[in-house]
Amino acid sequence: MSSFVAGRFRLEDVYDQLNCGLVMLDRDLNILLWNAWMARHSRVPASAAINADFAALFAGQVTPALLRALDNTLSYGLPSLLSSALHRSPLPLYPHHPGGQGEGAQRMAQSVVLTPIDNPDGQRLCLMQVTDASNSVKREKMLLSHSEVLKRQVGTDGLTGIPNRRYFDENYTRALQRVQEEGGTLSLFMIDVDYFKQYNDLYGHGGGDRVLKRVAETLRTHLQRPDDVLARYGGEEFILLVRNLQPQQAAELGEALRQAVYQLAEPHDKSLVERRLTISVGVCTRELQDDNDGRQLLEAADAALYRAKLGGRNKVVSIT
Numbered sequence: 001m002s003s004f005v006a007g008r009f010r011l012e013d014v015y016d017q018l019n020c021g022l023v024m025l026d027r028d029l030n031i032l033l034w035n036a037w038m039a040r041h042s043r044v045p046a047s048a049a050i051n052a053d054f055a056a057l058f059a060g061q062v063t064p065a066l067l068r069a070l071d072n073t074l075s076y077g078l079p080s081l082l083s084s085a086l087h088r089s090p091l092p093l094y095p096h097h098p099g100g101q102g103e104g105a106q107r108m109a110q111s112v113v114l115t116p117i118d119n120p121d122g123q124r125l126c127l128m129q130v131t132d133a134s135n136s137v138k139r140e141k142m143l144l145s146h147s148e149v150l151k152r153q154v155g156t157d158g159l160t161g162i163p164n165r166r167y168f169d170e171n172y173t174r175a176l177q178r179v180q181e182e183g184g185t186l187s188l189f190m191i192d193v194d195y196f197k198q199y200n201d202l203y204g205h206g207g208g209d210r211v212l213k214r215v216a217e218t219l220r221t222h223l224q225r226p227d228d229v230l231a232r233y234g235g236e237e238f239i240l241l242v243r244n245l246q247p248q249q250a251a252e253l254g255e256a257l258r259q260a261v262y263q264l265a266e267p268h269d270k271s272l273v274e275r276r277l278t279i280s281v282g283v284c285t286r287e288l289q290d291d292n293d294g295r296q297l298l299e300a301a302d303a304a305l306y307r308a309k310l311g312g313r314n315k316v317v318s319i320t
């Protein structure tokens with residue numbers, strides 16, 4: 001396929017109006033074409049670029065990947081694309097700021113396309129098109145941070161702001177694998193607010209929401225290590241996962257949680273325990289050998305919580 005140019009205009013004017021860089025190089029990397037966009041963004045005017053040796057002109061400033069790609073195009077006739085995702089800034093090009101470019105300006109993110117052009121005289125040339133990829137890099141960054149925010153939202157409980165059950169379930173699988181590989185123990189705490197139905201009945205749903213937030217915040221302050229996971233597991237139920245505690249230490253942590261909520265001194269006039277808000281805690285600490293152990297640990301912690309409830313509530317039951 002060939003194209004034709006009809007009419008009275010100079011092709012150079014067209015090149016200079018293009019919103020992308022256009023460079024033509026011969027086999028020895030001599031520059032045959034250098035449009036105005038290239039001059040603007042490289043700070044090298046066409047008068048200095050034309051007939052200059054491309055590699056020498058930008059000695060040490062062009063990435064080895066671009067030089068390799070140029071060699072492939074000129075030696076073997078292979079087209080090439082250096083995308084900004086993998087090759088951020090192959091050429092020393094800078095955003096154009098009228099009135100001068102400050103020292104230390106950052107290189108422009110670029111996308112470079114190399115196309116072999118076989119001249120009728122048998123000489124192979126390379127056409128290099130350079131586009132400013134800054135906007136797509138910015139867009140990519142924005143999308144990435146949006147998806148990070150969404151990921152966080154999906155795993156967060158809307159009321160309390162702590163991780164939700166979905167987040168917990170995903171983390172639990174990972175924690176089980178880690179304990180199976182590295183050894184040690186896993187302690188699972190099931191924490192439940194006592195007589196919460198009655199609390200709602202007396203103080204209203206809004207009052208219930210408020211204390212749930214307060215309880216979550218109080219439990220959160222007891223996390224000690226970055227891989228401790230506290231989540232809202234259901235309505236007024238929380239779950240906590242802690243690695244490498246001895247059963248005695250797990251019982252002590254459970255007791256610290258119970259006391260911390262007790263000391264909030266939130267009135268609960270309909271509680272059959274005391275006239276303040278309390279929690280019951282069931283905890284199970286185990287070493288894990290196989291995949292079923294994860295399910296059994298959950299069931300055991302749940303059974304421990306049930307015993308704490310049966311035992312009068314406002315209690316910690318720790319089992320192994």
Ligand SMILES: Nc1nc2c(ncn2[C@@H]2O[C@H](COP(=O)(O)OP(=O)(O)OP(=O)(O)O)[C@@H](O)[C@H]2O)c(=O)[nH]1
Pocket residue numbers: 159192193194195196197198200204205206207208209212234235236309313
């Ligand atoms: N305010 C509020 N209440 C909730 C929320 N989620 C669940 N609940 C309420 O929590 C209560 C849980 O009641 P139950 O499961 O009977 O437990 P309980 O009253 O705490 O009794 P015990 O656990 O046996 O001490 C129900 O009344 C639910 O409506 C929430 O997000 N906000």
